[in-house]
Each structure stands twice: as structure tokens, then as C-alpha cells.
Amino acid sequence: MAVLSLSHIHKDFTVGLRPIFKPPRRLHALRDVTMELERGDIVAVVGESGCGKSTLARIAAGVSDPSSGTIRIQGMDLHAVSRAKARELRRSVQIVHQDPYAALNPTMTVYQALSAPLLIHRMVAKGQVRDRVMELLRMVGLNESHLAKYPNELSGGQRQRVVLARAFTVKPDVIVADEAVSAIDVSMRQTILSVMQRIHDEEGTAYLFITHDLGLARYFAQSGIIAVMYAGRVMEYGDTEAVIKGPRHPYTAILRQAVPDPDPELNQTQDLIPVRSTELPDLTQEETGCAFSARCPFAVDRCMSEVPALRPVAGADGRPVLVACHRAEELELPQEEPEVELA
Numbered sequence: 001m002a003v004l005s006l007s008h009i010h011k012d013f014t015v016g017l018r019p020i021f022k023p024p025r026r027l028h029a030l031r032d033v034t035m036e037l038e039r040g041d042i043v044a045v046v047g048e049s050g051c052g053k054s055t056l057a058r059i060a061a062g063v064s065d066p067s068s069g070t071i072r073i074q075g076m077d078l079h080a081v082s083r084a085k086a087r088e089l090r091r092s093v094q095i096v097h098q099d100p101y102a103a104l105n106p107t108m109t110v111y112q113a114l115s116a117p118l119l120i121h122r123m124v125a126k127g128q129v130r131d132r133v134m135e136l137l138r139m140v141g142l143n144e145s146h147l148a149k150y151p152n153e154l155s156g157g158q159r160q161r162v163v164l165a166r167a168f169t170v171k172p173d174v175i176v177a178d179e180a181v182s183a184i185d186v187s188m189r190q191t192i193l194s195v196m197q198r199i200h201d202e203e204g205t206a207y208l209f210i211t212h213d214l215g216l217a218r219y220f221a222q223s224g225i226i227a228v229m230y231a232g233r234v235m236e237y238g239d240t241e242a243v244i245k246g247p248r249h250p251y252t253a254i255l256r257q258a259v260p261d262p263d264p265e266l267n268q269t270q271d272l273i274p275v276r277s278t279e280l281p282d283l284t285q286e287e288t289g290c291a292f293s294a295r296c297p298f299a300v301d302r303c304m305s306e307v308p309a310l311r312p313v314a315g316a317d318g319r320p321v322l323v324a325c326h327r328a329e330e331l332e333l334p335q336e337e338p339e340v341e342l343a
């Protein structure tokens with residue numbers, strides 16, 4: 001059973017001043033987003049700034065409500081259960097944001113930040129609070145020496161580890177990480193990612209790992225799923241390696257060619273897909289066709305007049321991936337060279 005399932009999620013925001021006698025202008029931040037996380041699943045959501053990643057993160061974590069669509073946690077529809085039950089279910093999905101400083105109360109020590117949720121949610125008996133705080137700190141690679149520190153006495157990387165430890169006080173099934181390492185010094189990123197990975201391996205925690213960086217998505221969701229978003233829609237969804245090695249959506253292929261390949265020779269020899277524009281579509285307009293068509297070098301008339309459904313297409317390894325492109329089968333997008341097996 002899925003620990004978190006989002007189905008047909010739409011989110012509109014009212015923008016600008018409301019003209020008298022006219023309906024308010026609506027910005028469509030999410031359009032028909034569906035995804036499911038089972039225990040231990042890692043789903044990376046990737047896409048450019050403004051494509052709806054943070055909106056999705058907030059809805060997944062219950063911080064914001066969708067305009068329409070259904071959220072189920074452990075199989076239970078949040079709208080069909082009591083408020084108390086919904087609150088309890090929501091606790092099992094915790095969010096970690098980009099900025100750990102904003103997430104921590106500057107007047108609380110590390111010990112206070114971690115013990116408060118343990119006490120409030122009665123996660124352990126009073127006598128065991130200190131032991132559990134120490135266990136959580138060790139889980140994220142911190143120790144006794146950090147207990148009495150205030151957020152401003154910690155580095156960005158240490159703060160983010162405290163935020164992670166705090167998310168784990170309530171033993172969540174799912175962590176929504178919204179650009180969780182984007183603001184962290186490159187030197188500390190690897191440590192945070194390793195901590196997250198280890199918690200995944202040891203506790204079976206599922207991750208909705210959100211990033212604008214395709215390379216990072218590939219790294220963190222190596223054996224998981226990748227969801228490529230554009231203008232509030234999922235454009236491609238499938239096993240990470242299949243999607244990255246053999247993208248079926250032109251947008252994924254274009255995102256991929258922007259990620260430098262570790263092998264410089266490959267970069268030079270690959271034919272690049274020409275990019276027509278980098279402008280994002282106006283999300284306050286009703287869709288008339290594929291949102292990516294204005295930027296897509298392969299767009300034909302149909303792409304301008306018909307919104308492509310997300311549908312199964314054979315991926316690079318033969319297994320199906322979901323792709324929202326009318327031309328997914330006929331396009332020959334650049335594929336990663338298969339690795340040569342050494343006998």
C-alpha cells in the first residue's frame with residue numbers, strides 16, 4: 001500500500017487585483033499531477049524554477065491544500081477522515097526546505113528543538129527524551145557537543161542536519177525534501193545526502209526529493225523514479241536510469257544535455273538538440289496544446305492544439321515510462337551510449 005498518494009492534483013492561485021464583475025485571474029501552478037510513494041520509494045521531482053515543485057511539495061506535506069484532487073496517506077483519503085485523524089496522518093509526511101535557518105527557531109537550542117516535538121507528540125516517555133535526542137543526533141552525524149548550541153552557532157550543513165533530525169522525531173514514513181541541499185555549501189552537500197540515504201536504508205523512509213538539478217536527481221534517485229515537470233505538469237515519469245539514459249520527452253532530453261557529462265569527450269561528440277526559447281509559458285492562460293510546444297524544436301500542429309496525455313511508452317530498457325508527448329514514439333532523441341561490458 002502506498003504511504004503517500006497524490007491523484008489528479010490541481011492547484012490554482014488567484015493573482016492580481018480582482019476585476020469587478022469578472023472572475024479573478026487564476027494561475028495554474030499544478031495540472032493533473034498524480035504520483036505514489038510506497039514505503040522506501042525515492043521519487044525525484046525535477047524541473048526549472050517556476051514549474052510547480054514547491055507547490056507540489058507543500059501539498060504533499062499537507063502545508064497547503066490542492067484546488068482539486070485526492071491525497072491519500074496510508075490509503076486513507078485526507079478529506080474522508082476526521083480532522084484529528086487527518087492531523088495524525090499528516091504527521092507521517094515531513095517536509096525539509098531549502099533554508100534550514102528559516103526552519104529553526106533562533107531562540108531554541110538543538111536540544112530544545114528536538115525534545116519539543118518528542119514531548120508534544122508523546123513519542124517517548126519523559127525519562128527517555130534525552131536518549132532519543134542523542135539517538136536522533138547520531139543518526140544525522142551530530143553529537144553531544146551540539147546539544148546546547150543555537151542555530152547561529154552552527155554551519156548551514158549542521159543546521160540542515162538538525163532540521164532532518166527534527167523531521168525524524170515523529171518517525172515519518174515520507175520526507176519531502178524541497179531543494180534541501182541547494183543552499184548548502186558544496187563541500188557539505190555530500191554529507192547531508194549520505195545521511196538522507198542512510199536513513200532511507202535503515203528506516204525505510206520514502207523520499208519525495210525535489211530539485212532543479214537533474215544530475216542531483218539522478219544521483220539521489222539512482223534506483224528510484226524520476227518525475228520531470230514543466231509548467232505544472234508531469235512530462236515524463238519512470239525509472240531514473242531509463243529516463244536519463246533514454247529520454248522520451250524532448251524536454252527531458254534538453255534538460256539532460258544541460259548537465260555536463262563527467263566524460264568531456266562525450267560532451268563534444270553528442271549532437272545537441274537546438275533550443276528555440278527559454279521562456280516559460282504564461283500559467284494564467286488556459287492550455288490549448290502542449291505547454292512545451294513553444295520551446296520544442298519538434299513541435300507540429302497537433303502539439304499546439306491538443307494537450308498531450310501522460311501515457312505509457314516503451315523506455316530505453318524496454319520497460320514502460322510515462323510520457324506526455326504526442327511524438328514520443330517517432331522522435332529519435334539522443335541516447336546514452338550503452339556501457340561496454342568488459343569480459
Ligand SMILES: Nc1ncnc2c1ncn2[C@@H]1O[C@H](COP(=O)(O)OP(=O)(O)O)[C@@H](O)[C@H]1O
Nearest residue numbers: 013027029048049050051052053054055056283
Ligand atoms: N502563493 C502564490 N500565489 C501566486 N502564485 C504562486 C504562489 N506560489 C507559487 N506561485 C506560482 O506558481 C508557480 C509555481 O511556483 P513554485 O511551486 O514555487 O515553483 P518551483 O518551486 O518549481 O520554482 C510559479 O509561477 C509561481 O509564481
Ligand SMILES: [Mg+2]
Nearest residue numbers: 053054055179
Ligand atoms: Mg521551489
